[in-house]
Amino acid sequence: MTIHKGIRTGGRSARVQQSIHTAVKSLLDSHDRADLTVPMVAQSAGVTPSTIYRRWGDLPALLADVALERFEPDEKLPDTGSFRGDVLAYSEQYLDEMSSELGRAMLRDVVATGDNCCTARCAEMITTRLAVLSERAQARGENHPPIDFLIDGIFAPMVYRILFSASNPDNAYIHRLIDQCLPVPE
Amino acid sequence: MTIHKGIRTGGRSARVQQSIHTAVKSLLDSHDRADLTVPMVAQSAGVTPSTIYRRWGDLPALLADVALERFEPDEKLPDTGSFRGDVLAYSEQYLDEMSSELGRAMLRDVVATGDNCCTARCAEMITTRLAVLSERAQARGENHPPIDFLIDGIFAPMVYRILFSASNPDNAYIHRLIDQCLPVPE
Numbered sequence: 101m102t103i104h105k106g107i108r109t110g111g112r113s114a115r116v117q118q119s120i121h122t123a124v125k126s127l128l129d130s131h132d133r134a135d136l137t138v139p140m141v142a143q144s145a146g147v148t149p150s151t152i153y154r155r156w157g158d159l160p161a162l163l164a165d166v167a168l169e170r171f172e173p174d175e176k177l178p179d180t181g182s183f184r185g186d187v188l189a190y191s192e193q194y195l196d197e198m199s200s201e202l203g204r205a206m207l208r209d210v211v212a213t214g215d216n217c218c219t220a221r222c223a224e225m226i227t228t229r230l231a232v233l234s235e236r237a238q239a240r241g242e243n244h245p246p247i248d249f250l251i252d253g254i255f256a257p258m259v260y261r262i263l264f265s266a267s268n269p270d271n272a273y274i275h276r277l278i279d280q281c282l283p284v285p286e
Numbered sequence: 287m288t289i290h291k292g293i294r295t296g297g298r299s300a301r302v303q304q305s306i307h308t309a310v311k312s313l314l315d316s317h318d319r320a321d322l323t324v325p326m327v328a329q330s331a332g333v334t335p336s337t338i339y340r341r342w343g344d345l346p347a348l349l350a351d352v353a354l355e356r357f358e359p360d361e362k363l364p365d366t367g368s369f370r371g372d373v374l375a376y377s378e379q380y381l382d383e384m385s386s387e388l389g390r391a392m393l394r395d396v397v398a399t400g401d402n403c404c405t406a407r408c409a410e411m412i413t414t415r416l417a418v419l420s421e422r423a424q425a426r427g428e429n430h431p432p433i434d435f436l437i438d439g440i441f442a443p444m445v446y447r448i449l450f451s452a453s454n455p456d457n458a459y460i461h462r463l464i465d466q467c468l469p470v471p472e
Contacts, residue, residue: 134344158320160398205400212346212398214390216452223450252443252463259450260442264409266402277438 120145120152124166133163133205160209164218167206171197172221177229183237183244184282190229191254191274198259199268207263226255245281253281306331306338310352319349319391346395350404353392357383358407363415369423369430370468376415377440377460384445385454393449412441431467439467 123145127136138159142149156162178189197203210222230247237244254277261269309331313322324345328335342348364375383389396408416433423430440463447455 208397208400211394211449214394219450220452251446253439256446257438257442260437260445263397264405264445266406 116145116147116151117155120147120155120162121166121169124162136163138162157215158213160213161215161218164206164209164213164215167202167209168218168221170202171206171225177232179236183233183240183242184278184284186233186236187230187250187254187282188275188278190233191258191278192271194226194255195258195269195271195274199262204262207259211263223251226251250281253277302331302333302337303341306333306341306348307352307355310348322349324348343401344399346399347401347404350392350395350399350401353388353395354404354407356388357392357411363418365422369419369426369428370464370470372419372422373416373436373440373468374461374464376419377444377464378457380412380441381444381455381457381460385448390448393445397449409437412437436467439463 120141123141124136127141127144131140136159138149138152141159141162142152152162156165178186178193180186180189198207207222210218213219227247230250234244234247254274257277258269258274261273306327309327310322313327313330317326322345324335324338327345327348328338338348342351364372364379366372366375384393393408396404399405413433416436420430420433440460443463444455444460447459
């Protein structure tokens with residue numbers, strides 16, 4: 101079920117991929133995701149089902165790919181002047197995105213594929229951005245804990261609560277996690 | 287997609303459910319889970335597909351139900367004489383179960399359903415057992431942190447790594463998390 105990224109070589113292949121992504125997004129606006137099928141997407145995109153099976157393997161992998169693309173970061177991270185402030189701002193932004201209906205569905209689709217490539221892309225969204233914040237802190241000469249410590253202390257609990265709790269975590273919850281990992285200097 | 291627990295009233299209904307569960311387990315021994323369909327399960331269990339749709343809503347919910355049943359605790363928790371020792375023993379047992387192929391598939395199925403009932407049952411496996419360990423600690427007159435603190439500090443990171451990392455966490459990782467939440471008394 102690996103997504104063959106290598107196939108994305110631009111030209112016809114890229115256009116086909118784009119039309120399939122567009123078909124999925126448009127079908128999701130008018131249909132329940134449980135009702136989507138590969139033949140339905142293929143017909144809407146004007147390709148054969150085998151094009152989709154060859155490229156994505158199955159429907160969950162395609163849905164996860166489309167969902168990941170929506171959430172891959174495209175804007176700059178807020179620069180608050182301190183590592184703690186930057187992590188706080190990014191955590192709130194991540195919670196806001198992932199606790200939305202679209203965000204929860206994305207996390208579910210990614211997990212459902214069981215595809216290491218999808219889950220790694222999803223986890224890398226966080227590590228890549230924390231790496232940017234860490235570099236900024238280093239440039240300021242500011243001490244900061246390792247990225248894995250922040251994943252375990254802030255983002256893992258947040259994702260766990262989003263996936264397994266009936267109600268979403270709120271900003272007060274995120275602030276408590278951040279206070280534990282990055283205490284306010286006295 | 288709610289699983290209608292109320293229907294489990296014993297007698298014929300319980301027997302039908304049991305035969306459907308058995309059919310799923312047996313089909314999973316011989317088929318890839320991506321190849322399973324509701325009509326296939328129905329035929330193997332000797333029921334109509336509508337019996338399955340009525341009871342579970344869809345295939346992911348049925349798979350999650352079967353998977354959850356396999357992991358619902360049936361044996362006693364180890365009693366090591368201290369809260370820290372008990373949490374350590376239970377965490378290692380949980381990691382061992384959930385990082386197995388069957389455990390990972392169960393977590394994926396549960397998340398994939400998007401069904402609050404399934405995800406709550408999955409989360410309750412942990413909270414129920416930590417409540418037992420907390421009661422034991424109280425009976426010993428031992429201090430212990432709140433259950434939610436241990437979920438955030440130990441079990442959420444463990445589940446996050448199992449779902450999103452290419453490689454499973456190991457016991458050394460769990461020990462580090464426990465050292466942070468429950469420091470060894472000096």
